[in-house]
Amino acid sequence: MLYLYVDSVRLINFRNYMNLNLELNKKVNIFIGKNAQGKTNLLESIYLCSAGKSFRTNGDKDMINIKKNQCYVGAKVFGNHIDKFIEIKLERNKPKRIKINKLELEKNRDLYSGLNVVVFSPEDLRIIKDGPSERRNFIDREISQIKPVYRYNLNRYNKILFQRNNLLKNMRMNKKNKHLIDIFNMQMVKSGSKVIIDRARFVENLALSSRNIHRDITYGKEELFLKYRTNVVERFDDILYIENIEKNFMEKLEKDINNDILKGTTKIGLHRDDIDIFINNMDSKTFASQGQQRTAVLSMKLAEVDIIKEEKEDFPVLLLDDVLSELDKDRRKYLIHTFRDLQTIITSTDIIDLEEFDSLEKKIFCIENGNVNAN
Ligand SMILES: Nc1ncnc2c1ncn2[C@@H]1O[C@H](COP(=O)(O)OP(=O)(O)OP(=O)(O)O)[C@@H](O)[C@H]1O
Ligand SMILES: [Mg+2]
Numbered sequence: 001m002l003y004l005y006v007d008s009v010r011l012i013n014f015r016n017y018m019n020l021n022l023e024l025n026k027k028v029n030i031f032i033g034k035n036a037q038g039k040t041n042l043l044e045s046i047y048l049c050s051a052g053k054s055f056r057t058n059g060d061k062d063m064i065n066i067k068k069n070q071c072y073v074g075a076k077v078f079g080n081h082i083d084k085f086i087e088i089k090l091e092r093n094k095p096k097r098i099k100i101n102k103l104e105l106e107k108n109r110d111l112y113s114g115l116n117v118v119v120f121s122p123e124d125l126r127i128i129k130d131g132p133s134e135r136r137n138f139i140d141r142e143i144s145q146i147k148p149v150y151r152y153n154l155n156r157y158n159k160i161l162f163q164r165n166n167l168l169k170n171m172r173m174n175k176k177n178k179h180l181i182d183i184f185n186m187q188m189v190k191s192g193s194k195v196i197i198d199r200a201r202f203v204e205n206l207a208l209s210s211r212n213i214h215r216d217i218t219y220g221k222e223e224l225f226l227k228y229r230t231n232v233v234e235r236f237d238d239i240l241y242i243e244n245i246e247k248n249f250m251e252k253l254e255k256d257i258n259n260d261i262l263k264g265t266t267k268i269g270l271h272r273d274d275i276d277i278f279i280n281n282m283d284s285k286t287f288a289s290q291g292q293q294r295t296a297v298l299s300m301k302l303a304e305v306d307i308i309k310e311e312k313e314d315f316p317v318l319l320l321d322d323v324l325s326e327l328d329k330d331r332r333k334y335l336i337h338t339f340r341d342l343q344t345i346i347t348s349t350d351i352i353d354l355e356e357f358d359s360l361e362k363k364i365f366c367i368e369n370g371n372v373n374a375n
Contacts, residue, residue: 002079002314004115005343006046010074013065015041016370024345025363031347032375033367039347042367043119043319046345049075049086050117050317051145052098064090077115079314084114116145116308120301121321127300128284128293132274139275142304143202146311150198156191160184161266169264185253192270193245196230200239202307203228203275210296210303214279217295217334224296225278231268295331298323302338318344324352332356 005026011017016038033039040056044063047055054063064071070091077084087099098105100114127138144151164184171177207226214224230239232252238244252268260266277284277296284296308316318339324332325348336356346352347367354362364375 001309002082003341004077004079004082004314004317006049006115006317006345007076007078009042009045009049010072011042011045012073013068013071014045014073015063015065017041017045018065018370020370020372022365022372024343025361026343028339028357028360028362029343029345030352030362030364031345031367031372032349032351032364033347034349037367038370038372039349039367040121040321041370042372043121043321043345043347045073046075046317046319047117047119048073048088049077050115051141052088052096055119055121055141056123060090060096061092064092075115086114116312116314116316117319118301118304118308118316119319119321120298120323121319122323122326123321124297124301125290125293127297128277128288132272135275135277136273139199139202139206142206142307143198146202146308147198150195153191153194153198157188157195157270160187160191161269161271164188165265168260168266171261172264175261181257185250188269189246189249189253192232193242193249196232196239196245196249196270196273197242199230199270199273200228205307206300206303209306210299213302213306214296214299217299217331222279222292222295223281224299225276225281226300227276227278228273229276230270230273232270291328294323294326298327298331298335302335305338305342315342318342320344320346322347322349324348325350329356336360 006024008024009020009022011020011022014020031039031042044054044056048063053060057063070089072087072089074085074087077086085099085101089097126134140151140154144154164181167177167180167184171181203226210226211224214222228239233239233245233248238248249268253266256268279288279292279296282288284293288296305316305318308314324335324346327335333356340360366373366375
């Protein structure tokens with residue numbers, strides 16, 4: 001197993017950081033700062049070095065300081081046998097540029113192979129509270145971190161879906177394009193089925209691992225249950241084989257075609273997928289308390305840490321954005337215990353109870369208006 005950690009970060013014109021040189025501790029790093037000083041921005045810059053994009057915006061350019069035309073993020077990542085220098089440059093009106101050890105990447109998705117991170121922030125409650133697209137986004141992000149080609153298949157599927165929907169709208173007037181629909185169906189089934197099988201496997205792993213963690217955190221009082229749902233395949237056994245998914249998918253698309261033309265949109269497909277999240281047999285969205293929801297998300301995030309360790313054989317870096325103070329003492333203890341062997345970067349608006357961290361090697365910083373000082 002490879003222990004990976006971010007050794008240093010350099011930011012230029014990144015959000016409210018004009019010029020930052022930061023050296024991090026191998027283990028625990030705690031950043032204390034009032035609201036709007038740059039805590040989440042700092043975590044975002046580290047996430048960017050892992051995923052090649054932000055966890056809170058799809059607009060890369062939002063990360064450039066509003067008064068500037070370009071920004072730079074550099075991170076040195078060290079591990080047992082790894083020495084990686086990740087650099088990202090964003091410019092208005094130009095494509096994003098990423099370099100690893102000074103070599104420019106042709107495609108952003110290659111970046112996924114480097115540093116892995118797991119973020120946990122109050123925003124993550126939306127995974128439970130919001131609609132299906134929030135849950136799909138969550139698993140999409142995590143699966144592409146583990147398996148880069150997943151994002152490629154998903155993007156391809158979405159592109160074809162978009163074209164198919166446009167064609168359906170036209171077909172209300174002009175039905176001649178049936179042969180084109182057949183081509184789109186074939187392409188959608190091909191890339192879409194790969195996405196479905198990856199989603200099903202991931203959610204199964206996540207369900208297994210998060211159920212155990214959740215049971216531990218709640219001292220056996222709560223059972224967390226996750227289940228992947230797709231309108232493409234009904235029988236769970238069929239989701240395990242790509243041929244069965246393809247067959248079901250094609251049959252359903254063909255069967256629904258008249259309805260799709262009428263509505264001008266595609267009903268069957270993974271763009272409608274969802275995940276059931278139940279606690280003690282009750283839908284967590286409607287019945288769980290705020291604290292229970294938070295714990296469920298925490299269990300899912302810690303399960304992700306396990307999955308990354310297992311699949312990538314690397315330790316991920318854990319980013320905790322202002323979540324410690326929201327957990328009760330027992331849950332906090334559990335969390336601190338699990339990150340003993342990871343590099344962890346924690347933010348908080350208040351001084352946190354350091355006794356809980358007892359013997360852990362740690363470094364404490366203050367953030368004020370885009371400046372960081374070691375304490
Ligand atoms: N592109 C940008 N250019 C300049 N400033 C920006 C840009 N994007 C965000 N900011 C500013 O950065 C500041 C810090 O944001 P950040 O989200 O990191 O705060 P925070 O310390 O996490 O606060 P909170 O405790 O409220 O979560 C905000 O005041 C925001 O206006
Ligand atoms: Mg914040």
